[in-house]
Amino acid sequence: MTSILHVPAANQLLAALPSVERQAFMADCETVELTFGEVLFQPAETVTHVYFPLDSFISLIVVIDGENRLEVAMAGQEGMLGTSLVLGIEEAPLLALVQGAGTALRMTAANFQQRLLDSPVLHQRLKRYLYVVMHQLAKSSACNHFHQIEGRLARWLLMTQDRAGTDQLQLTHEFLAMMLGVRRSGVTISARALQTRGLIRYHRGAIEVLDRQGLIEASCECYNEDRELYAKVLSDL
Amino acid sequence: MTSILHVPAANQLLAALPSVERQAFMADCETVELTFGEVLFQPAETVTHVYFPLDSFISLIVVIDGENRLEVAMAGQEGMLGTSLVLGIEEAPLLALVQGAGTALRMTAANFQQRLLDSPVLHQRLKRYLYVVMHQLAKSSACNHFHQIEGRLARWLLMTQDRAGTDQLQLTHEFLAMMLGVRRSGVTISARALQTRGLIRYHRGAIEVLDRQGLIEASCECYNEDRELYAKVLSDL
DNA sequence: TCATCTCTGTGCGCTGACGAACATGGGGTG
């Protein structure tokens, strides 16, 4: 399917580094295959590796009251996993669940800490990324509180599409319900509404985005704001 | 009211520093009086100063859809304002509103950046604080989503009491409604319930905590979890 | 003392989402 000269998707946090530093960094990484449903971090567990997704992506999930779950962030080729190590903390705060199978670059925590010391450019860039994540966390707190399911579902599908890099998403309503922290049948109702309007089409665990622009209009404004923030803080440098 | 030998409340982030560093740091600070309702940062505005509250405290608020508001964090003598500068970002992500009048130490952004370079101990401690805030942001996202008003109100009162250092809080239901992102009359109902159970007493803009332990039991578990996290990450060092 | 303003109490109908349950039907397995 891919061309013979296929260049593996690059991680955006690393792509912008000066060539020398990037190659030094990547020399310390190994490439790993992540499978759907794999748990990379458990809350309060020690972080042994950081991950830079290439074509995989990972959900960061809060577990509350022992049963309720809510996705609060997502990391794909635009981000990384293990941000707490940027702050020098070796503990994972959240559940990290592989939501899109694929490859990622991985480095040990110790090597990563050393790389941060060696490369101010990298360090600076990752601090900016951390700022973006923090800001998004705060805003999505309000989004989850005030916005209703349909808009949040549309936003979530768009975010996933961006990271999966395809219109075809492998997702059940059940899974979406867990991500959004709502009932399964609540997702069904909203998904049907989006399908009726011709924005998506779905069938037994597969969702296809038909009208991306329409979906953006159906989503809450948070989607655009998130992208603008990322672009503003991480475009240059 | 205070004794002649009154020692001003110390800021916990600074209190644990080695004496030499602390004094050097504080020499660069000025003491400022913060008044209720004062806005220290507007979202997207440049951060000119960082603040270390002594007996004042500040709410960090997300404004969404131009009208809805939701408090996502609070900073008192246990924390600081202007955390984005710890990451080297000179932009404030959130609305910072003085919620408890009092004093704070203040330092210019430029001096602060220099101090971080000069004092690894300070830097390390502030990164730990940042980790706590991030973790709390993520969890309160779920709290705001799943927990109901009464538990959240109780939690909020406790957090405020901790930072105000008194049982007497100056708060209207209207204000509480804004913090929690709910209707004013929703707060009235929950507040009455807490009062009926003898946990608090209130009257026209003044709330008194009568039974702190009972209030903790009425609050969602998030209150205890927040405190434990702070203690775990910032107690030592 | 009176007028006014602010804070709180309370009522109404409404809606979004809940929890639980059952129906349907496509797909994969044996």
Next chain:
DNA sequence: CACCCCATGTTCGTCAGCGCACAGAGATGA
């Protein structure tokens, strides 16, 4: 081919919280 599982469709009653509106009561100021 038969079977079963699993994803989705749908319903029912319930509930928390909404938006709005108004009433009463304490505070404030003229």
